[in-house]
Amino acid sequence: MIARHSQVLQLNIEHDYDIMGRKTQTSWASGENPQFSILDRGLRELEDSIPDNFKMSAENTYLFKSCARLNLYFGLHILIAQSFNDLYRIGVSQLVFPYHATKWIRENAPREFIKDAHRMCASKAVYIGSLLKDIWHCDKSSIVDVPYVQHAQVCSSVLVSSLISWKEPEPLLPEVSYQDYRETLESNVRILAYLKKYIKADLYYESANQALKRFNEAFSPTMMVQPQHHRHGSWTATTQVNSGSSNLTLV
Incomplete structure (x- = not known):
């Protein structure tokens, strides 16, 4: 079912945009069954339908570890x-390739839609990072699998791109600190450094490492606040970095 949602989303993006990035259908338009709302509702229903014995809990983690199924569970x-x-990456700069494919949306969508897209991508990336850390600390052997190589790299790419693309004066995720973000990115690098001992993951490791470097260059917990800076809680981000280009490969 998850794979079907991803395929539908890909078809939706290809249908809605031509190669010049011109919009042919408004994803956020009001109506009885707008495509974006259908996909969003479907994902929420899928998430809500997870049975109790598969929901994240200390008890289920113990049970899945005891039967060597942590990989599937997480x-x-x-x-x-x-x-x-x-789904939500269409509102975040550089999270869809080619980048110009969603340029029209980012320039014309309601401000709240763009803010929601950034918050969703950042919050889910933080959540994915926490799950990766949990399985890493619970049983390293369970993470030795190709999908987890991709999960760690994509998590770092999405998180850093969402943070750098955020243009609002308020914090992107008020409940998440600078240190939380950095620890997530550092953890992904450690995980990929471990995985590349067993799996061909050098490019994924380098991508996650570049994401961490971008974060360190763009943000600082002690940087003095200037008028041209955006404040993220107790830390700041420079707009100069926000407009810079990146060599990071995004998936």
């Missing part, structure tokens, strides 16, 4: 979270 929750990012 993977389910990560895939659902990534599906939300696949």
